[in-house]
Amino acid sequence: MTDDGFDELLAYVEDELAFATSHYNDSYLDRRISSRMRRTQSETYAAYLDTLRADTDEQTALLEALSINVTGFFRNPDVWSGIREVLQSLSDANDTVRVWSAACADGREPYSVSMLAHDDPDIDESAVTILGTDISEPALETAKNGVYEASRTIDLDDQLRFLDDYTEYVDRDGNTFQIKREIKRNVSFERHDLINDEPKTGFDLVICRNLFIYIDNEYKQSMIRTIAQSIRRNGVLVIGKAETIPPTLKSAFTVRDSRLRIYHREPMETNGLTRKQSEPDSSL
Ligand SMILES: C[S@@+](CC[C@H](N)C(=O)[O-])C[C@H]1O[C@@H](n2cnc3c(N)ncnc32)[C@H](O)[C@@H]1O
Structure with a gap:
């Protein structure tokens, strides 16, 4: 090349x-x-x-x-079984559960979190708030509307079969699927660029899947650092099934499920991530 x-x-x-x-x-x-x-x-x-x-x-x-905008409801259903367990334990241990779906594309990933929280009796959905962010304004526009069209190549009915009865959460009219208000209520959206924007703070769970595979190594490192800084002590990170944490940042996480790519964030004081982004990081 x-x-x-x-x-x-x-x-x-x-x-x-x-x-x-x-x-x-x-x-x-x-x-x-x-x-x-x-x-x-x-x-x-x-x-x-x-x-x-x-x-x-x-x-x-x-x-x-x-533009890499491929997404779906409950993409990789086995990972969603893992996310279900994470949400159950977070809901059990905390009064509030803050979830960030970073690089959420058209919103089907954060809405999957909200539907799962409503569907599972062991998750207190009223405690769960979800932020969906993406760099793409058109994707966020679709996300805020919460209306999706099925087509020959996009089988929304099949994607939603992860749930026993998705019609509790989605109004279907032919090929048009509209997320119900109660599911939208827990979810908000804003633009965020994982390379250039500041980290966030205090998230219990960050889901950032299927973006790193496209990204140049140098930028991938800075994205994962931004995400790591946004997760609270012992919070959880889920990345894509084909993705890995770069060796230089491995010490920031412990593995919770290696096959499903679910990690725990190490306590802040042991991993050198608390410094501001602008300060040089000698470990990289
Ligand atoms: C393949 S989609 C992944 C969607 C979803 N996470 C999933 O796994 O189904 C990748 C998304 O990353 C977004 N993206 C690309 N560069 C980004 C950046 N620098 N910061 C935030 N999002 C970005 C794209 O707009 C796209 O919506």
Whole structure:
């Protein structure tokens, strides 16, 4: 991937189309760009760059291809059984349970948390509050509306089968699925960029799944540091099933379930994460 044409193409996308290619890993970028190159019958990166410069529709198509917005209700159901147990024990031990679904895309992940809290008799749903954040404003708009369309490729009925009877929580009209008000009540949304924005504080559970796999190592490290700083002592982190904690940050967590990628945050004073983000971290 030391192709000059590739680097020039990435520089154009970053500078002219305002998509931060430098945050993502090259293999992810190459997969998405190559797929657009096949569609436009461009043989080389340089030829594709010429097409891109001349064709605003192709610019839109590439930006669409680069945006990673795949999500679902109860994605990876086995992980949700693990999240259920975490919520049960947090609900048992605390008066309030604060959950952050970081990089929540169109909101189906935080709404899954709220539905699970309402559905499980061992979780006190009135104690659970959920914040969903994402970098994408359009995704957050959909999330706030809480209305989703099923299609040939998106089987919402199947995604919601994790619950015995999802119609208690979702109004269905044909292919349109609308989250009920009682489920929306526990959930709020705001924009947050995990690379550039400040950490949050005091979360009992942070769910951040299926973003790190696309991200360049350097930025992945700063994202996980931001998240770690946002979790209270002994709080819980859930990452994607194909994702890992970088070795330099492993000491900030203990493993709760290695297969499901569920971790406990180590007590603050032992892991060097309490310093402000702007201060240098000698462990990295
Ligand atoms: C593949 S989706 C994951 C959605 C959900 N967590 C799941 O696992 O189904 C990745 C999301 O990360 C968001 N994202 C990309 N860069 C981000 C950043 N720097 N900060 C916060 N969110 C980001 C994208 O907008 C997208 O909605």
